[in-house]
Amino acid sequence: MNAPSGRMVRMAAPLRAAVQRSALVLLIGAALALMVIGKVDEDLARRVRLIATDVAAPLLAVLAEPVAVGRGAVAEARALLLLREENLRLAAEVERLSQWQAVARRLEQENRSYRELLNFVEEPAPSFVSARLIAEAGGPFVRAAIVASGRHDGVLRGQAVVTSDGLVGHVVEVGERASRILLLTxxxxxxxxxxxxxxxxxxxxxxxxxxxxxxxxxxxxxxxxxxxxxxxxxxxxxxxxxxxxxxxxxxxxxxxxxxxVDGERLEFVRILRFEPPRLAPGIARALGETAASGD
Amino acid sequence: MTETLQGRVRRIGAALAPALLLLLLVFIDLLPLGGGRLGSTMPLLTVVATYYFALRVPGAVPPLALFAIGLLQDALTGGPPGLGAVLLVGVHGAVVSQRRVLSRGSFVVEWAGLVVITLGAALMSWVLASAYYGAPLDPGALAIAVLLTLAIYPAAVWALARFQRRFARVA
Known part of the structure; x- marks a missing residue:
């Protein structure tokens, strides 16, 4: 095959550059179009995110393991350094909480008797699923996290996510084995x-x-x-x-x-399986009858 | 001379290595490092790698691969779909258009190029994200991410150059 002539090379280079520029413009245009589609059809965007999260979850879990070990080691070293201070703080807290315990016991007893007097319907204590945090989408525009528990473990959309410190956020997307949490922030x-x-x-x-x-x-x-x-x-x-x-x-x-909630200690979270309290049977029946007569 | 199967696998692996590295950086960006309260801010690692490869190893990561990696990043972070793709393809395009200036200068010029391009990309993504959410977003986290990105560049260049030498030797 003959070598391309100098004229052809001179013509090909600008042509190639123009094609490359057009490709970049096309790709940016396609990405912008996807943004519009994602805004218009949020359900589609949610489904795509779920598939990506479910597929990526095993790899994220593997990568998160050494990070968890490292964070544990840092926390351990810090605790050792502050051992004496922490001991003094805990001793003071135990003393303060002992006084509170006496008050709490008295109030609990009082509450129980009032509830019995009023025939109060107790709210069921929520059960929970413990889940490990495998990713933290700490991007500039999103505050979310991914946990390695999903539909398979009984996680549902909307459930509260807590630690011993308090509320972390709530579940917004549930995949088969992983879920996305929208953080409070x-x-x-x-x-x-x-x-x-x-x-x-x-x-x-x-x-x-x-x-x-x-x-x-x-x-x-x-x-x-x-x-x-x-x-x-x-x-x-x-x-x-x-x-x-x-x-x-x-x-x-x-x-x-x-x-x-302290982000530095966020490693395991609890996903609460909360069911809102149902109306007492008598009230529910009465409301049902009122609704029926109104139809 | 016919190429052995092992040689071909190594060559293909080396050709895919930069794109695979970018993919890994997407995952590293998501690691729960636990800084700050509820949601730490990480440097824009994929932007750094895109800038580096577009400047020093032209053709190592094609724009279509950047588009796909950006989309995956959006899907995993839960951000506006397409924003990451615009960011990475935009950075690649900006570097390609200014490669003559950036590659002939010293490292300081290269770093200054990153400053200008990252600031431009950050501003563009802030405008697009604000438009997507329908409200001007707090630019604080983005500003921190940009500063971290610029600060880690010398270390990132050292690591990426080592990586590049390794896959160039294999290829």
Whole structure:
């Protein structure tokens, strides 16, 4: 075969460059189109994410293992360094909690007798699934995590995810063996909450920063720095009373809440299998009859 | 001379190595390192690798592979679908268009190129993500990610150069 002439080479180089440029423009255009499709058809985007998460979960689990070991070693070393301080702190805490224990026992007894008097319907204690965190989507625009438990383990969409410190977030997507958790700090997180002492209700939102914001507080709400924020249980998805955080500051835009959960200790989480309390049979029957007569 | 099967496998493996490395970086970006409170910020590792390969090993990762890797990244992080693909293909395109300037200068010029291109890419992704979510997003986490990306570049170049030498030897 003859070698290409100099003229052909001169013509081919700009042509190749033009084709490459067009390919880049086409790919960027396709990616932008996918963004629009993902926005219009969120269910499709969710299904694609689920497939990718399920397929990637085993590899993520393998990669997360040495990270967990490393984090454990760092935590151990830090604990050893602070052993004396930690011992003193724990001794003081035991003393403080012993006093609280006496108060709690008395209140528990009192509560039990009031509940018996009022024939109060107890809410079922939620059971839970323990799940290991295998990925943390700490991107600039998303605050989410992936756990190695899915539909196979009884995880359902909307379930609350907690640690011993408090609420972490809730399950937004459930695959066969892995699930995605939307963290409290994500921009799209909206949790119905209650201020623990003043009992005012509000909606807690994330804004992709490390703190949270209280929205829709009643105009007459008196809020104070240091007040604890807990789930209200409204909407029936999350159990009431799960600690979330504490009001850290109050500014013109409202209250800033600092979450209790420490990301550094986030390794295992509990996914609560919460069923909202059902109406007492008599009330449910009465409501059913009213609805039927109204038809 | 006919190539042995082993030789062909090694050659194909070496050709795929940069794309596979980028794929691995997607997963490393997701590791639960547990910094900060509820969601740590990582450097944009895939952006660093895309910049490096586009500049120093032209053709190592084709734009179509970057597109696919970006889409996978979006699917795994749960971010706007297509945003990662725009970012990686955009960085590749920007480097390719300025390769003559960037590759002839010193390392400082190369680093300055990364600063300009990463800032441009970050601004573009912030605008697109804000449009996607319908509200201006807090740029704090993105700013930290960009600073981390720029800070790790010298170390990343050292590691990527070693990696590149290794797969070039195999090829």
């Amino acid at each position: 994500d921009l799209n997180s909206r949790i119905p909450v209650r201020l623990e002492s003043s009992r005012f209700r509000a909606i807690l939102t994330g804004d992709n920063t490390e703190t949270l914001r209280l929205l829709f507080l009643p105009g007459n709400a008196e809020i104070a720095v240091g007040e604890r924020v807990v789930t209200s249980g409204h909407g029936g998805l999350l159990p009431p009373g799960i600690p979330i955080g504490v009001i850290g500051a109050i500014d013109d835009a409202g209250a800033v809440v600092v979450p209790f």
